[in-house]
Amino acid sequence: MKESCPAIAPQESSLSMRNTTTGTLKNGLNYCLTSQPDAIASTAALVVASGSNSNPKTWPGLAHAVEHNSFVKNMRFKQPYEYLDFIMSRGGTCNAATSNQNTTYYFQLRNNCLTKLNTIFETHLAEGLNRLSASLQEPHFERTYVEIEKAAIDHEFHELAHKPWFETTDTLNQILNKEHSETQFGCGNDETLSDKQGVPLQHALKGFFKQHYFASNMSIAIHSPYTLDDQKTLLEHYFSPLEAKPSNNPIPLPSFLTDIQTPLSCEVKPRLNTSNMKLFFCIPSLPTALKYLLPILNNDQDASFKQSLRNKQLISDYEAYIERSNNNEYILGFKFELSTYNLKNVQDVKKEFFQFIKNIQLDLKAPSTQHVLNNDTFSNDYAQKLFIPPTIMEITLNAAHSLTPREQQARPVRKPSPLFQIKMVLNKITEEKVIEIIENPRLESEALTSFSKTPFKTKQYEYTQASNTSYMLQLPSSDQYLLPTALMENNETNNKLCRLLNTPNLQTWHHLNIQNNSPAVLTSLLFSKKHLCEIQANTLYQIWNSSVKPISSKTAILGINLSLEQRNNNFEFKIKSAASHLPILFQEISELIQQSLTSIDLSLFQVNSIKQKQIQYYGERSIADHAIAAIKNNLLNLEYNPQKSISLITPENIKSQLQVWQNQTQINLLMQGCISATTAEDLSHRFINLTSNNTPPLNNVLNKNLKQVYLTNTSLYLPSSKTGYCLYIQQKNNEPKTAATFLLLSKLLSTSFFKEMRVNRQLGYSTDVNALQLIDTSGITFTVEGYKTRPEKIEKEVNSFLKNAFQTLTPNRIQLYKNAVITTLKEQPNTLPHTHKSDLNAIEKMSSEDSYYPDHLLAKVLHDLSFEEIKDIFYQNCIEQPQDIAVLIGIE
Structure with missing residues (x-):
């Protein structure tokens, strides 16, 4: 039972030229419309005054599930994910967020010129509002896509569950009043959103939607350059059909704390x-x-x-x-x-x-207070916390000015x-x-240790119909990389382990922690699709910033999460097991691990020893002679203790032998270059060891060394026909002069081949002064969404495209493109944002070949230009060999 959204009070800033109006439609929908003629984008945010606090006790995470499924299909637009595809294809952004009290849907789109259109209904804003309203009026909750979104929610949960702030919040919720809905499990996961007592999740979603998604329980804010009358016309046309019904009286919630x-x-x-x-x-x-x-x-x-x-x-x-x-x-x-x-x-x-x-x-009235209230970051900080674009938040947060x-x-x-x-x-x-x-990181106990008044018991994570129990497998630092490699190398042992963990009578979720300092790619070999296919064919993993994260988790191993920040040398993953079977289970796992370590083969890898930050190459033989021999002679023992962590203990003679080797230097595997996560074979054969600090110049990276480009699974919705991929283009160069080059490349590449693959947004660049190094070391990131397309086919087409692209984008040609951008922008100053005009003048006075600053300033300029504007620049300047650039940037 929820009360209706309070009416929005008009709050206009005296520092802005915006016009704002508020009101309520006949069906009870509150609105706040803002017209700002110089706005370069149109933004809309709709808030439903129901969130996780409204979840039924038997369905934790139901509000979150409704938010996810609202985007998929509806009566008006029957293509799955049509709303998301439309926003992305127009270069816009959209998202939604479920908080305790509210659920917020929002999007932002670049404006098309109204003077070239017949009516306001042909604008991008109108098309976006049309799709948003359809998603909130008549969504479909089809079983297939409900399962897809449930897997996505489960993935979110497992990503959040190991973040420090999530653990602290969980601790706080255990202290607070258990009767308060705020302390309940709001995210949801695969278990809490499973069908219950003959009631499918679909029916629960429909019931929640009908109860909470009606006009008087919603408020919408729109910010655009169009007139208030035009905006209201769109609002009435698309949102008047929303169901109108009286609001229910709110049920008082108990206090957080007595x-x-x-x-x-x-x-x-x-x-x-x-x-x-x-x-x-x-x-x-x-x-x-x-x-x-x-x-x-x-x-x-x-x-x-x-x-x-x-x-x-x-x-x-x-x-x-x-x-x-x-x-x-x-x-x-x-x-x-x-x-x-x-x-x-x-x-x-x-x-x-x-x-x-x-x-x-x-x-x-104090100057310090006025400084805070007039600061532009005031709205932006608030917007980030509430997951709402700043342009929307400014509408309601500028009361201080008036x-x-x-x-x-x-x-x-x-x-x-x-x-x-x-x-x-x-x-x-x-x-x-x-x-x-x-x-306190130095507490001996990993549990809560003291309370001043109220007694408190150490608890596991306990949510409604979902519980996780922690165990630890600990490895000494010198041989922390051996376990995953051993299991990866021994296929017979791996198959036994898979069958063991897939026992039908395993019912309760537990997770086994093995955290590690070594690169995550080693762990991915163990938990790759190749080795999990016998457990669950759809279980895929994401390699992302040196971590491996689960995409789907219905049976057997839930997945692993590797953190390089931790000092403890452990991997972390989850298994499904009944508590009564744990001693037997870990005894069998111990035997399998011992069998694997006797046949370990590290010949695929070259190991570098790091001493005083200087990289020295020692070759394969050292690790084969010392580490393998030590492990073969001294097998590891796995012990199970139901009261404490599970310890994987290595005899001291192994530790001593490895420490003596190379004067106690830390053994590390260093990785550079191409990785393809489509198969385990690609992973194991594509390692390139970093043997010196010297890196090839940019032209070698772009024209010769195609191994700097790789494709990896980073699924958005798995298992499904909609598969996501990330494309990385890396250039190991500490010189900041390549910032604009990477930025320009990203805009060229992201809208040609990838446009056919439904990619329209470049994700991995930054133009912040302090972040330019990140551009050079991390390169560019794209996303590719393929529909019912095999990963091998996508990778083959991507590699073919990139080979042609790099042959065309020579360093000289890139410099020519940069000059074309500068020339065109100087001839058409209205194209350039006002704040960057001084940057352009500074670029003209400097030599981009000798100075860092022109490239940095050009990166700032490129950041604010759309692909269409860049394409016009190239077209107008008639760059040599136009047929080549036409292939790259899609000019017909």
């Missing part, structure tokens, strides 16, 4: 090696004051609280934030990243914090000013009301 329960204090050993202190307070609902309180508390100026703690070397960073609980309650949180962890430092930070809260002076003293005085007494409301909040922040969570 006075008897506070204060609470606990310590957590974080998964990553961080030291944080987090303080939480329950506060009353103050929606107006929130706009002032957060930016003031997060002020980063010289005289701010954050800066004072930094000057005293107590913290490295600090953040204040607010999470909404229900209509009458919020949680105000403060996160301190401690510079060093010790008891005195924790006490000093708490003392400084409460002293600051007690003495804080809040004056809305708030005058006269308006404050004219307010009724029962509506206190924001200043008074903030004081009310701060008065409730006392040491008697605090919930304190300290993340």
Whole structure:
């Protein structure tokens, strides 16, 4: 039962030329329309006033599942994912987010010229609103796509479950009132979204949609260059058909925390090696004051609280934030990243914090406060937290600009000013009301260790009908890479292990942790599709930033997540097993591991020894002679202890032998170049070892060394006919001069061959001054979505295309393209954003061959140009061999 969305109050900024109007359609839909003639894009965001707090107790994650399935198919557009494909094909962005209180759908599209169109209904904005409204009026919940989206949600859950903030939130939820819906499991996973007692997930989705998705439970905001009348015409045309029905009276939620329960204090050993202190307070609902309180508390100026703690070397960073609980309650949180962890430092930070809260002076007229309220990042920071584009958030967050003293005085007494409301909040922040969570990486116990008042038991992750139990497999640092390699090499052993883990009577999910410092590609060999095909054919894994993550997880091994930041040498994955079978299971696993290690073969790999950051090459023989011999002579023992972690212990003589080898230098496998994750064979044969710090120049990378290009599975929705891929183009070069080159290449490549593969957006570049190095070291990233297309065929076509592309895009030709961009933009200054005109003048005065700055400035210019604009530039300048560039950029 949900109350309707409150009507949106018009909040216009005196610093903007925008026109804004608000109102309510006849069916009860609240709207806020903003016309800004100079806007380069149109944005729309629709909020449904129902989120995870509305989940039925028997269906955790149902609201999230409805959000996912709303995008797929509907009565008006019956092609699957037509809404997403349309937005991406127009160079736009779209997404949705399910929070505790709301579900938000939004998109942003570049504008097409209205003067060349007959009506407002031919604009990109109109087509986007048409598809958004269809998704929220009459969605299909077909069984096939419901299962696809359930797998995607399960993937999200397993990505989140091991993040430090997720673990801390889970800890907090165990402390809070269990009757409060905020403490329930909102994300959902494969188990919580399975059919229940004869009720299919489809029926539950339809019931939730009918109960919560109606006009008076929604609000929409639109921001575009079109007139308010045109926007309202579109709104009435597309959204008037939304169902109109009376809102239900809200059901009051219990309080987050009772006075008897506070204060609470606990310590957590974080998964990553961080030291944080987090303080939480329950506060009353103050929606107006929130706009002032957060930016003031997060002020980063010289005289701010954050800066004072930094000057005293107590913290490295600090953040204040607010999470909404229900209509009458919020949680105000403060996160301190401690510079060093010790008891005195924790006490000093708490003392400084409460002293600051007690003495804080809040004056809305003060220059420091005005600086915060007028700062453009105010809206952007808020937008990032709420997953809503800044252009939408600016509509509702600029009340501070229009708030005058006269308006404050004219307010009724029962509506206190924001200043008074903030004081009310701060008065409730006392040491008697605090919930304190300290993340200490050096705790001996991995569980929660102490509470000041309320007793608290160490708990596993326990959600409705879903539980995970942690176990550890620990390996010494010197031989941490041997286990996955051993299992990968012994196919017979691997098949036995697969059959063992696929036993039908395994019912309860457990996860076995093996974290490791070595490159994730080794782990991927063990858990690649080749070795899991006997368990589940659709189980695929993603290699991404040195980590391997599960895509689908219905049976057997759920997947692994490798973190290079951790010092413990472990891999991490999950298995499905009944608790009563664990001792037998791990005994058999131990035997299989021992069999594998006796036949280990590392001849595929060349190992480099790292000493004082200098890379030296020792060849294959050292690792074969020393490591393999040591393992063969001293087998590992796997022990099971139901009360503690499971330890994989290596005899000391193995450790000593490996440490003596090469003067105790750390053994590492270094990888550079091409990886194809379509088959395990490709993975094992495409390693290129980095034997020196010298890298080939750009022309060698583009014209000769095609091994710098690789394709890897990074599925969006698996298992399904819709398969995702990532294309990486890497150039190992620390010189920042190639930033614009990569940016230009990305725009050329992403809209020719990949346009046919439904790729329209380049994802992997940055033009930030401090991020240019990332462009050079990481290269460019694209996504490719193929429909019912074999990965081998896609890879073959991609490689063929890139070979032709690199033969055409020589360094001289790239420089010619850069010059064409500069020339055209100077002749057509209106094409260039105003903020970059000075950059263009600076480029003209410098030599791009000798200086870093022209390339950096050109990268900033290219960042803001669409592909269509770049294509026009090339076409107008009649670049030599136009047939070649036409093939690349799609000019007919």
